[in-house]
Amino acid sequence: MDITLSVDRRTLLKLGISTGVLASVPLAGCTVALSTRDFLLEFVSNSDMPVDSDSTGVLSSESFEKLASLCDYVARSWQLPTELDAYLGQLETDLQLKCRERPAYLTEYENAVRLVDRVRSELASDDQSWTSLLFAEIPAEDLASTRIGRARRFVFSETIAHQIPISGAFRSFGLVNYRGYFGGPYSSAASYRRGAV
Amino acid sequence: MKSIIVVGSGVAGAVLARQLLANGDVQITMFEAGPDFPPGNRRIWLDLLVGNDRIYEPFVDDPREENEYFGLRGSRLFMTGGTTNHWGGLTPRFKPEDFELRSRTGYGVDWPIDYDDLAPYYAQAEILLGVTGDSDNDDPPRYGARYPFPATAFTLGDRVVIDALESHGISYGHMSIARAGNRCITTGTCDYCPVNARYTALFDLAQLQIEYGDKLTLRTESPVTRILMDGKNRTRGVEFLDLRTGAPGSMEAEAVIVCAGTFESCKLLLASTSEDWPVGIGNDSDHVGRHLIGHPVFFAAGVRPGNPDKIASELGFDSLISRHFDSPEYQHKGKMWFSGSAGMTTSLEEQIISNVSRPEMNASLTSELMVSLGGEMEQFESPENRVTLGRGTTRHGLPMTDIHVGVHEINLQTRQEHVQTFVEILKTAGCREDSIETGALNPDGAHASATCRMSRSDANGVVDPNLRVHGTDNLYVCSNAVFPSIAAANPTLTLAALAVRLGEYLV
Ligand SMILES: Cc1cc2nc3c(=O)[nH]c(=O)nc-3n(C[C@H](O)[C@H](O)[C@H](O)COP(=O)(O)OP(=O)(O)OC[C@H]3O[C@@H](n4cnc5c(N)ncnc54)[C@H](O)[C@@H]3O)c2cc1C
Numbered sequence: 241m242d243i244t245l246s247v248d249r250r251t252l253l254k255l256g257i258s259t260g261v262l263a264s265v266p267l268a269g270c271t272v273a274l275s276t277r278d279f280l281l282e283f284v285s286n287s288d289m290p291v292d293s294d295s296t297g298v299l300s301s302e303s304f305e306k307l308a309s310l311c312d313y314v315a316r317s318w319q320l321p322t323e324l325d326a327y328l329g330q331l332e333t334d335l336q337l338k339c340r341e342r343p344a345y346l347t348e349y350e351n352a353v354r355l356v357d358r359v360r361s362e363l364a365s366d367d368q369s370w371t372s373l374l375f376a377e378i379p380a381e382d383l384a385s386t387r388i389g390r391a392r393r394f395v396f397s398e399t400i401a402h403q404i405p406i407s408g409a410f411r412s413f414g415l416v417n418y419r420g421y422f423g424g425p426y427s428s429a430a431s432y433r434r435g436a437v
Numbered sequence: 438m439k440s441i442i443v444v445g446s447g448v449a450g451a452v453l454a455r456q457l458l459a460n461g462d463v464q465i466t467m468f469e470a471g472p473d474f475p476p477g478n479r480r481i482w483l484d485l486l487v488g489n490d491r492i493y494e495p496f497v498d499d500p501r502e503e504n505e506y507f508g509l510r511g512s513r514l515f516m517t518g519g520t521t522n523h524w525g526g527l528t529p530r531f532k533p534e535d536f537e538l539r540s541r542t543g544y545g546v547d548w549p550i551d552y553d554d555l556a557p558y559y560a561q562a563e564i565l566l567g568v569t570g571d572s573d574n575d576d577p578p579r580y581g582a583r584y585p586f587p588a589t590a591f592t593l594g595d596r597v598v599i600d601a602l603e604s605h606g607i608s609y610g611h612m613s614i615a616r617a618g619n620r621c622i623t624t625g626t627c628d629y630c631p632v633n634a635r636y637t638a639l640f641d642l643a644q645l646q647i648e649y650g651d652k653l654t655l656r657t658e659s660p661v662t663r664i665l666m667d668g669k670n671r672t673r674g675v676e677f678l679d680l681r682t683g684a685p686g687s688m689e690a691e692a693v694i695v696c697a698g699t700f701e702s703c704k705l706l707l708a709s710t711s712e713d714w715p716v717g718i719g720n721d722s723d724h725v726g727r728h729l730i731g732h733p734v735f736f737a738a739g740v741r742p743g744n745p746d747k748i749a750s751e752l753g754f755d756s757l758i759s760r761h762f763d764s765p766e767y768q769h770k771g772k773m774w775f776s777g778s779a780g781m782t783t784s785l786e787e788q789i790i791s792n793v794s795r796p797e798m799n800a801s802l803t804s805e806l807m808v809s810l811g812g813e814m815e816q817f818e819s820p821e822n823r824v825t826l827g828r829g830t831t832r833h834g835l836p837m838t839d840i841h842v843g844v845h846e847i848n849l850q851t852r853q854e855h856v857q858t859f860v861e862i863l864k865t866a867g868c869r870e871d872s873i874e875t876g877a878l879n880p881d882g883a884h885a886s887a888t889c890r891m892s893r894s895d896a897n898g899v900v901d902p903n904l905r906v907h908g909t910d911n912l913y914v915c916s917n918a919v920f921p922s923i924a925a926a927n928p929t930l931t932l933a934a935l936a937v938r939l940g941e942y943l944v
């Protein structure tokens with residue numbers, strides 16, 4: 241038996257993601273096997289800390305590539321700059337840092353990669369897979385504590401929150417500076433837009 | 438060489454230590470209840486950047502310390518550098534009238550020193566904290582002192598607020614703010630600055646340890662539990678607890694300076710009872726712990742249709758201030774300052790995570806603008822507002838805190854007037870009336886003051902104008918606790934100025 245995954249705003253809000261502006265879902269719903277749904281909904285933890293946060297280590301380059309493909313998906317889907325090589329180097333450095341130091345994210349990242357693999361194996365494209373992983377509405381009592389809920393919070397959302405400032409993607413909206421971007425000296429006219437007085 | 442114990446490693450302790458080490462032959466031991474923390478660490482910065490609000494969780498009060506008024510949890514921090522690790526860095530000076538509250542309004546008390554006494558120390562504190570500001574703005578008077586760094590230019594978003602202020606004839610200026618202007622790279626993550634530009638006592642102390650080596654010893658996870666006295670007048674040192682081993686210890690010194698914040702400074706005096714001081718040191722006239730005051734805050738935000746310039750919050754910290762209502766005319770009602778700016782209603786990453794499409798993101802960026810204002814006002818003191826020792830011990834090895842709020846004399850009517858002023862400004866800025874939301878909060882522990890207030894005689898307070906505890910020779914308090922009144926402005930520049938002044942007095 242198959243189920244259809246679609247997107248729900250409340251589900252996202254329950255994960256701690258707030259938004260004032262939300263449009264309807266522009267992407268088509270995708271279909272995965274029920275066994276995959278069960279896998280996504282397996283309970284992991286309800287802790288605010290990454291699971292196994294004492295298990296430090298190195299994220300394999302294969303795993304990094306899989307997680308990094310999220311940035312490519314986001315860049316293409318939101319028409320952000322797609323030349324990501326320099327940014328992905330920084331992302332890898334930063335994710336490795338979060339695996340090497342406590343609280344370590346290594347287990348959360350590896351769990352997320354398993355999930356990416358599982359959903360990708362059932363869907364036709366990377367894009368469909370990421371659409372489902374990020375936005376699918378999956379009715380569940382305590383989604384935040386499940387594999388998918390934790391991956392959304394600790395891995396996918398955090399990666400997007402890293403990508404927008406550090407890659408400079410915000411500039412494609414016409415902005416000059418953004419929270420998290422090293423905009424330059426505060427006294428330099430180039431570092432942010434001024435309001436003439 | 439003079440041996441000095443400093444209790445607490447916040448801005449008061451750090452600024453004082455710098456003054457003492459720079460100008461005197463001293464050996465300082467600084468006790469800090471909380472643990473150490475690394476400044477300018479990329480991992481910690483990354484955690485903050487992606488919305489992880491746990492970075493200071495180990496250092497806040499435990500949940501038992503929550504209160505409706507003067508809530509402690511999340512206001513102060515127990516760690517090297519203390520509360521400046523998450524402060525805003527806003528550094529307005531108090532104004533001349535703030536030192537004369539009683540004479541001018543009949544509320545509270547006057548300070549036993551005046552603005553002119555403190556003016557030269559304000560200027561020094563601005564240099565030590567790396568303050569950016571407008572040196573040509575003489576309200577309050579600067580007597581020619583220049584800020585070490587020029588003011589932050591107004592943002593595009595500030596302009597929206599400024600236009601509305603000008604229509605109302607409300608004066609405004611540049612926010613003075615403690616971030617080393619030669620290092621700040623406008624990252625906007627000032628709760629943990631990646632380059633140590635925003636002032637923290639954490640970074641200041643790290644620099645001091647490099648500059649002065651073993652003349653400054655920092656003992657972290659070592660809460661001081663008691664001040665030891667030799668007879669009534671002389672302190673000989675402190676008792677402390679080593680939280681790593683659980684072992685108690687003691688240390689002697691020629692002077693003890695309590696820089697433990699408004700709540701812990703008075704609690705340490707209260708806990709240090711003896712035959713000579715049966716209700717706590719300096720407490721013969723029952724002022725220790727009383728007169729607790731803070732800043733009620735209020736805010737308003739509204740949405741304006743149309744944002745052709747795609748205004749967004751590009752700077753991430755305040756660059757605009759209005760002290761129009763922070764003036765002698767409003768003093769009898771409760772003066773206030775406020776800041777404001779304009780930006781997007783939701784961040785870009787939140788919109789992406791919520792699956793808002795790019796065309797819709799573009800449309801929302803140009804179709805509306807959120808304008809927000811926030812301010813804080815002076816609270817008048819009441820002796821009923823009081824801190825006492827609670828039962829049990831906190832996770833940082835300190836006694837629990839009991840806070841009693843009796844007559845709570847916030848001038849509620851004035852607060853409402855101030856909020857209404859915000860609403861009018863927002864309407865003038867073009868915000869839809871039905872979009873405007875307002876709110877007000879009781880004072881919390883952030884700017885709490887006055888529990889060891891300064892006075893000429895021990896009948897009216899706890900420390901003298903040189904911050905020495907009345908009735909003692911060599912015991913001092915340096916904290917917002919010594920403020921007799923709180924003014925409308927944020928307290929920390931005034932605290933730093935008092936620390937510079939005390940340092941000069943002691944060596
Ligand atoms: C969120 C927030 C934002 C703020 N923003 C601003 C702002 O923009 N501008 C402004 O002017 N002010 C601001 N403040 C207030 C400012 O942070 C305080 O005025 C200032 O930090 C007080 O410094 P302090 O050194 O007196 O105390 P603290 O910084 O609290 O330091 C006291 C230290 O003493 C230690 N300690 C306590 N008891 C003991 C003991 N018994 N033994 C050993 N150690 C002990 C504590 O662990 C702590 O580290 C803000 C406060 C908060 C909470």
Ligand code: SF4
Pocket residue numbers: 616620621622623624625626627628629630631632633634635753754
């Ligand atoms: S804006 Fe300046 S002070 Fe704030 S975090 Fe960035 S560099 Fe540090």
